[in-house]
Amino acid sequence: MNEIKIKSKNLNVFYGEKQALFDVNLDLNEKEVTALIGPSGCGKSTFIRCINRMNDVIDICKVSGSIEMDGIDINDKNLDVVSLRERVGMVFQKPNPFPKSIYDNVSYGPNIHGKGETKSELDEIVENSLKKAALWEEVKDRLDEPGTSLSGGQQQRLCIARAISVNPEVILMDEPCSALDPIATAKIEELIDELKKTYTIVIVTHSMAQAVRVSQKTGFFHLGKLIEVGKTEKIFKNPDNKMTQDYITGRFG
């Protein structure tokens, strides 16, 4: 069992009047893939958006309780969001490359955080990130083409390269394969397997099969509550909770 990287305690999230998360206590282990499953609107995405404080962008969103990363509360007012997001990267549901060249998409993060001061350092970061994202071979000859010209799966790997370009500790993935075809999905899953050697990964997914394939730990959310969490194998073979059982066998959701 790896060490705990992120620990949420009594996490509650409100969007205006509506409460989206109820007292979520969830531990995420270092260098492991944690899958979050559950029907739509159950709070999985809201939970991972708390980890890099993306909910700050939404005016009406209020967060209470704590999320500790390496023992430090990230909801602390004094915590620098910019450096938090440098440590916690994110990949979105729909590939969202910037309308820039492939190179500029990857060098965007390092530029913002002042990494890679010389051209050759930056080149190296871009090359390494693209290699880690298993995209280098496909794009190395056309780095100055727009990122939007790539196929959907390539775009998503570009977004992964963008996320790892600043060398984060945690990568959050919000249904990263839902807009992709099975072949592109297989590539991303392979990539996740590789990335977990270096990074702590949290993935939200609607595909049970994907959760089984990529994750070591699974959490099941329903109506804003964390119903059950445990080793992926156990959750899918022998869940404690009736509701989890019903969901994974497709009786609701």
Next chain:
Amino acid sequence: MNLALIFLITIFSFSLFFYGRSKSKSLSIENNYKLKALPKFYGYYLVLWCSLPSLVFLLVWTLFEPTIIKSIILKIAADQGAIMQDQNAANLIYEKIKAVYLGTYFGDIDSLLKESALSYAKFKNIFTNSKIVLIFLIVISSIIYALKKIKSNNKARDDVEIILKGLLFVSSLIAILTTLGIIFSLLFESIKFFSVINIFDYLFGTNWSPQRAFVRDASSITAAEYEDLKDAFGFVPLIAGTAFIALIAMLVAVPVGLFSGIYMAEYATKKIRRVSKPIIEILAGIPTVVYGFFAALTVGPFFRELGENFGLTVSSESALAAGLIMGIMIIPYISSLSDDVINSVPQSLRDGSYAIGATKSETIKKVVIPAALPGIIGSVLLAVSRAIGETMIVVMAAGLAANLTINPLDSTTTITTQIVMILIGDQEFDSPKTQSAFALGLTLFIATLILNYIALRVVKKYREKYD
């Protein structure tokens, strides 16, 4: 007379709607068949058949009636010994006859005029009566035809659709033909101008003083006279002045408009946005003549006094004052359009940037603006074409002298101002001076057309990318 007829036809047609509807219903019940269209379509069918043929007939009749009467009357007058050397004399006599008929002629009425006026009255009467009778016949026959169609159970719906499509087509045709008409009238007058003044002398001449050609008849200009006129119609100072003022306007409008657009789209809370956006858009609703006297009476003198304090000579009508006010006028165009394009940049791009640790201003600068850039450029180009076509502000505030200058404190002039100046007051339409206004108008039209085309293309390209 015509109005009364149109009114009667309309009222009658609409009352037929109800008749057609109930008639088709009762027919289908009596004969026990299913109608091929809803009963209301038979109502519409009757209305259209009753109104359209008679109204079209009325229109055609009204267009040709005066010409026909005129030729008949003039023929009668000529038979009675009226002397008409040419078309103008004939027109004069005809106007006299009409005036006698209307009782507004105050000269001596000789027997010829009196006779002609009587026959004018007679023919007018005949034409009016036959018009009414014919319309009545047309209405009756088309109603009979339409009623018969109801009996034979036709597809009234399809016919109504076809007629409505035709009406809509005619409407758009009118819009297109009017535009073409304007373009061609510009073109023909410009061709007359360019047949006198060499197009290269016009395009590349640096001196604009059209008053030199004021009294000359275009058709009788000799080669020697042309030498004198050659450099009177130089276009360069006008386009330079236009571009210069537009440039000053853009220097004001682009930063202010763009920044306020960014603020509205990215920073303003919903509440602020709800209040401030309409306020900015009010700027676009202020009549340009109001901007004009603001520029001429407030801003111009202000700059002059300010300049005096610094020991500068500032003309009270300056390119700076006109450009500044024009820039203010254009702000809402740029801010509103760039607000829209920035808003249409997908939130996912912003999220992607925030998620990697970029701040709001970094995100705007490096992701949002580049993504919105084509749309922003499009809005700026639209604003430029608005600026070069703007008339009132420059007429009032920029001056009339065609100086070729790059000193913003000097007075300058624009294409639109010169068109206004040329066409004010009594004109001789065969003078190159007057015709030059059409050449200017054509040039301006082509310039704004090209700008608008580029702008719309750029905006469209951008739209395709995200929708």
